[in-house]
Amino acid sequence: MNMNKRSLVWPIIFLVLAVCGTIALPAQNPEAASILRPPKGAKVAIVVFEDLQCPDCARAAPLVQEAAKTYKIPVVRYDFPLAMHPWAFDGAVLARFFASKSPALGVEFREYIFQHQQEITGASSTVDAEGQKQRLRAAAEKFAQQHKVTLPFVVDPQNKFANEVRADKNLAERIGILHTPTLYVVNDSRSGRPFIEVVDRSQLFQMIDQMKSESGT
Numbered sequence: 718m719n720m721n722k723r724s725l726v727w728p729i730i731f732l733v734l735a736v737c738g739t740i741a742l743p744a745q746n747p748e749a750a751s752i753l754r755p756p757k758g759a760k761v762a763i764v765v766f767e768d769l770q771c772p773d774c775a776r777a778a779p780l781v782q783e784a785a786k787t788y789k790i791p792v793v794r795y796d797f798p799l800a801m802h803p804w805a806f807d808g809a810v811l812a813r814f815f816a817s818k819s820p821a822l823g824v825e826f827r828e829y830i831f832q833h834q835q836e837i838t839g840a841s842s843t844v845d846a847e848g849q850k851q852r853l854r855a856a857a858e859k860f861a862q863q864h865k866v867t868l869p870f871v872v873d874p875q876n877k878f879a880n881e882v883r884a885d886k887n888l889a890e891r892i893g894i895l896h897t898p899t900l901y902v903v904n905d906s907r908s909g910r911p912f913i914e915v916v917d918r919s920q921l922f923q924m925i926d927q928m929k930s931e932s933g934t
Contacts, residue, residue: 749892753903753912756791760932761904761925764793764912766889767827768897769809770802770838775831777898780918782828788925794827796885797897803846804837804853806882811857813878818866829860904932 755762763781767774785792796812798805808830816823830837830853837852838844844852861868873879889899900915902924913928915921 750911752888752892753901755903755905756793759791759905760934761788761902761928762791762793763921763925764795764901764903766795766797766885766894766897766899768797768799768802768805769812769827769830770805770834771799771897772834774898775834777900777918778828778831780921781900784921784925787922788929790925792824793903794824795889796882797889797894797899798882798886799897804849806879807850808853809882809885810873810878811853813881814868814872815860815866817878822864822866825864826857826860830856902928904928906932 753764763785765777765781767778781792784790796809798809812823812827812830815826833856837856838849839852858868900918900921901912902915902921903912905911910931913924915924
């Protein structure tokens with residue numbers, strides 16, 4: 718391989734790894750410090766940028782929920798549907814619909830979709846994008862029925878939820894998010910480190926302890 722070809726290979730590998738979530742690129746944007754904060758009234762929180770069709774997001778979700786319950790801290794979720802995933806955007810819109818009924822129901826729907834993610838996506842060789850979206854709709858209808866919620870044929874006639882998803886995605890891009898899931902542990906400190914990216918999820922609990930200590934809780 719000559720030098721010119723070699724110089725092109727590494728940027729391509731780098732981008733593929735970033736998209737797949739196998740490397741972490743810390744947000745180095747000044748805007749990140751104002752965005753990656755706990756919600757009002759909380760000292761420490763977990764912030765997650767997720768894609769409902771992302772397999773690694775599905776693997777991370779139970780750990781995030783466990784940490785939130787163990788430490789009694791909130792989880793701030795941002796939707797970051799990747800272009801490679803045909804039903805991720807629609808899934809995020811549906812999650813917003815259920816969250817409009819109650820925030821807890823929206824979280825429960827996200828967990829439900831993660832649990833049934835493989836069934837919805839199926840084998841790429843046998844289920845096309847439209848078929849996957851139909852499976853997503855069927856899963857949402859089943860969830861709605863189980864929770865006695867009426868799921869309208871058009872869940873977002875005014876594009877309110879879709880615009881909220883787009884706003885999350887735009888925000889993520891502004892602060893340099895490149896892959897899903899991207900996790901942060903954040904605190905309300907105005908000095909020191911207000912957020913830490915969780916690159917190794919096995920260290921999540923340790924990082925929460927660290928951020929709680931730095932915030933004085």
